[in-house]
Amino acid sequence: MNPKVREPFVRITKRDGLASWRGWLIRLISLILALAVSAIVIYAMIKLNPLKVYAAMWEGAFGSEKRSWVTLRDTMMMLCIGVGLAPAFKMRFWNIGAEGQILIGGIATAAVLIYCGNSMPTWALLLTSFVVSSIAGAIWGVVPAFFKARFGTNETLFTLMMNYVAIQLTSYCVALWENPFGSNTVGVINQQTRAGWFPSLLGQQYMLNVILVLVLAVSMYIYLRYSKQGYEISVVGESERTARYIGISVRRVIVRTMMISGAICGLAGFLAVSGASHTISTSTAGGRGFTAIIVAWLAKFNTFVMILIAALLVFLEKGAMQIASQYNLNDFASQMITGIILFFILGSEFFINYRLVFRGKKEAK
Amino acid sequence: MEGAKATVCMREITKTFGSTVANNCVCLDINKGEILSLLGENGSGKTTLMNMLSGIYYPDAGQIFVNGSEVSIRSPKDAFELGIGMIHQHFKLVDVLSAAENIILGMPGNGRLDMKVVNEKILNICSLYGFDVDPKQKIYDMSVSQKQTVEIVKVLYRGADILILDEPTAVLTPQETDKLFAVLRNMRNDGKAVVIITHKLHEVEELSDRVAVLRHGQYIGEMVTKDTNAAEMTNMMVGRTVSLNIARPEPKDPKPRIVVDGLTVRDIDGVKKLSNVSFAANSGEILGIAGISGCGQRELLESIAGLQLVESGSISYIDPETGKQVELIGKDPRTISTLGVALSFVPEDRLGMGLVGNMDLTDNMMLRSFRRGKSMFADRKSPRSLAERVVNELEVVTPGITTPVRRLSGGNVQKILVGREIACAPTVLMTAYAVRGLDINSSYTIYDLLNQQKEKGVAVIYVGEDLDVLLELCDRILILCGGEVSGIVPGRGANKREVGMMMTKLGGEAGK
Incomplete structure (x- = not known):
């Protein structure tokens, strides 16, 4: 040769x-x-010693029962945002605005807790927060969707800029609800009464978070996979021309889907405020709206796979914090x-x- | 040595994609000063074989000799260095650049670019072979045939003397095809080796000196073109005897089903695409629509389907049972179907419009039926059985009904689309370029399906580009020219030349 x-x-x-x-x-x-x-x-x-470092990471995430529950809680938060992003990305709508949608949901929840905290029983507070936060998130999602559907604006930039609007609104609200005066934070809302906080279920503080998000994840799986609307979402995502050819109203699907996507991200804000930190600040979303994009894409919108990926990412984050403090890095x-x-x-x-x-x-x- | 005259020898070439064997021990010689036709059905491995010559794929096994010495073609760059250039079915040009800029794109040069020299060299090539290219014209301003010319000049500019053209005539009008063939003959006479991939027999007969046939990835044989005939080539291609006559049963009791009156359509830029078009499509009849590309056929069909904004005119559908008239203009496809108008439409762009390439067969069948039923969930059972039925009845070659449609070959994709549209039990069936890119076998399957629909009393509208087929298949032919009706002639006894004239000039010779 x-x-x-x-x-x-x-x-x-x-x-x-x-x-x-x-x-x-x-x-x-x-x-x-x-x-x-x-x-x-x-x-x-x-x-x-790398092994020691890994052990420290494990320690950081699962070192005690409390830590394990916090890891689980944060995993659920991440999963919730991923579930919210899934329909939008499946429709090839680049929703970079989860961050803002979470914040808006958080503000809505905080407002309910602050203004109605003394006048409603807990279940009513939770229900109201649930509804109000999802509506707030839905509005934050629908605005860019409407402009995209109507005028063909670029949703990536639009949703991204909606984040900054949400951050500024949050700053305003923090100043409005400042407590104690001069601290420049809202502090823990309803610290004495615990009104509107997630109640313990089965003796676990974060059980309600887990149940709520798992229900959402399962419903979203069924919605995307078996419902007619889920099918419309995938057709629009794959080819708008085919969707039009078959008589699907592309505009309606875009707006409807972003309403759902925004609403679930708004619920993540509800989880963050009512179910975890009991306060609101500009870092309530903390970049998780962006990280969750990785969760949604890596799982190819399968919400069950998202659980694994969300868990991995949160584990890494917790472990990283632990080794940072333990080894002074x-x-x-x-x-x-x-x-x-x-x-x-x-x-x-x-x-x-x-x-x-x-x-x-x-x-x- | 046996291949002394051959400029390219391919020996025992094998290429597999996963479990699919695209080429199996194929041997092929390409000679200088000769036009070779590579003939075969869809998916028989013609393009794959040539892609290995042009450096797109690398063979799993086998040897390639160019001018007597063995070579390894790892990239299109290697291929160019060996003087091999391929013109692909889908053009690879940058729209916003001029012809000359596209031609020199990616070529090495010194720091200063002298477009004058480049243009001169391009014009030299053009005059040598009889091309008609303006080097300064932008690609987005060009017709399909001009773009193709740029692709060919691009390859020649790089000094290729072995040219491969992948189905070059699929997008050309008969006149453009003649022009292309003249150029190719000039190249052959200049001593270049030309390979054209095709499945159109009359092109093989008209143009080539030699023909090689592939079937299911295997090399079947080669012949000198003038010693063979269409029937023999078909038999080699298909592997059995195929009748080449298209049936045309007499229409039974034709009654107007779709009446178009004074239809005028403008595109987004305000350019008139259709102007005062009036005609009727009858039940039990195939109405052919002839015209050069871009003369309004697409807009016409899309107007009827409810996908096109119409400026003025009316399109009425006459219900075969009640005789009631329904106005279709101003309604979207969904409204049209809820009104009980059973309209089926096989669009030109199969994977971009008629089907979703990334979805499997079942989900594509669902496109038409998913809204059925009151449940919030979509029924996947009946589409699945429909998919199975279409695969069985139309002999679709697919690994299974869970395969994404884009992985199937063109003919099979079309069978799925046509199968789905027919399954809706339409009363009007519109098809645009239903057999474009399809091999003989699949084409005849489609003609048969259309005839079956016609005999069921469906009004069939067939937009086609092959005049021979239009004249053989259709009961009446509507000829469009520049968005206007140039004439309507009966299919039986129509004269090909006359119809061709009417396509380019309103009313043909008489209509001056």
Whole structure:
């Protein structure tokens, strides 16, 4: 054979119908690889025993019963936002505005708690907050959807800018509800009466969060997969021309879907205020509206897979905080580990869809 | 050596995609100064084979020799260095750049770009082979045929002497096709090797010197074109004897079903697309619509389907049972169907409009039926059985009904779309370029389906580009020219030349 005739060293071929267990195996391998690479980085940069660092991360997330419940609570929060984003992204509507929708839901909840805290029983407070926060979030979602449907505006920029409006509104409300005067925070709302706080269920403070979000996740799964509206969402997302051809009103679907998406993100604000921090500030959403985009996309809008991904992300966040305080590191070291792990998990999708054929190896027939 | 004359020899080439074998031990020679037709049905591996020559794919096994020495073509760049250039079915041009800018795109050069020299070189190539290109014209201003010319010049500019054209005539009018063929003959006479991928037999006969046939990824054989005939080539392609006559039963009791009167349509830019169009489509009849591309066929069908904003005129549907008239203008597709108008529409853009490429067969069948029933949930059972029925009855080649439609070949995609539209039991069936890109076998399946619908009393409207087929299949032919009705002629006994004239000039020769 002519020596100049060389096969390319490596080439990419598409995989066909990979068994799903093998897909999960690849994901697992990528996680292990990520941990190995992180270990090398940890050792090379901060000269710590990587195993001890990992143990500390575990400690941070699940070290005590309280910590485990906080991790679970935050996972549910993340899942809730992911569930809210799923229909929008499935419709290829780039809802970058979850952050703002959460804040608006949070403001609505805080307002109910502050103004009605002494005049309503807890169940009525919770119900009112639930409704008001979802309406507030829905409005925040519908505004960009309306302009997109009507005038073809760019929803990415629009939703993003709605976030800043929400942040400014929150600042205003914080100033309005300042307590104690001069602290520049709202403080813990209804600290004495605990009015409008999530009650303990089955002896667990955060049980209601878990139940609420799991119900949402299951409903969203059924909605997207089996309902007529869910089907319309996927047709609009795949091809607007097909949707029009078949007589689906694209405008109506966009507005309706963003109403649902915004409402669920608004509910996340309700969870954050009523079910977790019992206060409101500009950092109530804390970037989770953006992180949840990763949750929704990585899970390909399957809300059950979202549980896993939300849990992983929250675990990483808790672990990162723990090693930061335990080893006196700054945030960056722990964020690097998070980054490495995410990189590997995202990269594993490539190996699930494609494979590399190296020179000299024939493909199996 | 056997391949002494051949400029390209492909030996035992095999390529698989997952479990699909696209090419299996294919051997092919391409000679200089010759036009070779690569003939085969949809999905027989013609394009894959040529993509391996042009560096898009890399073969799993086999050898390629160019001018006698073995080569490895790893990228389109390697292919260009060997003088191999391919013109793809879907053009790869930058819309906002001029022809010349597109042609030199990606070519190495020194720091200073002298467009004058480039333009001169382009015009040289053009005059050598008889192209008609303005190097300064922007791509977005060009017709499909001009874009194709730019693609060809681009390849020649890079010094290719082996040209591969993938179904070059699929988007051209008969006149444009003749022009292209003249150019290709000039190239052959200049000593270049030309390969055209096609499944149109009359083109093979008209143009090529030699023909090679592929079937199901396998090399079947090759012949000198003048020693063979259409029937023999079809048999090799399909693997069995196929009758090449299109049936045309007499229409039974034709009555007006759709009456269009004075229809005028403007596009978004205010350009008149249809002007005062009037005609009637009858039940039990196939009405053909002929015209060069862009003369308003699409707007006409979309107006009837309720997808086009209409300026003036009326479109009325006459209910076959009650005889009641329903005005369709100003109604969207959903309203039209809730009024009981059973209108089916096979649009030109199958995957972008008629179907959703990423959805599987069942979900695509559901497009028409998902609203049925009062439940909030969509019924997936009946679409699934419909998908199974369509796959069985129309012999759709698919790994299963859960395969995304975009993975199927063109003919199979079309069968699914037509199958779904017919399953709605329409009273009006509109099809736009129903057989574009389809091989002989699939085309005849579609013609049969249309005839069956006609015999059931459906008013069939068939927009086509192949005049021979229009003349053989349709009962009446409406000819459009620049958005106006140029004439309506009976299909039986119509003269191809006359119809062609009417397509380019209102009323044909007589209508001056």
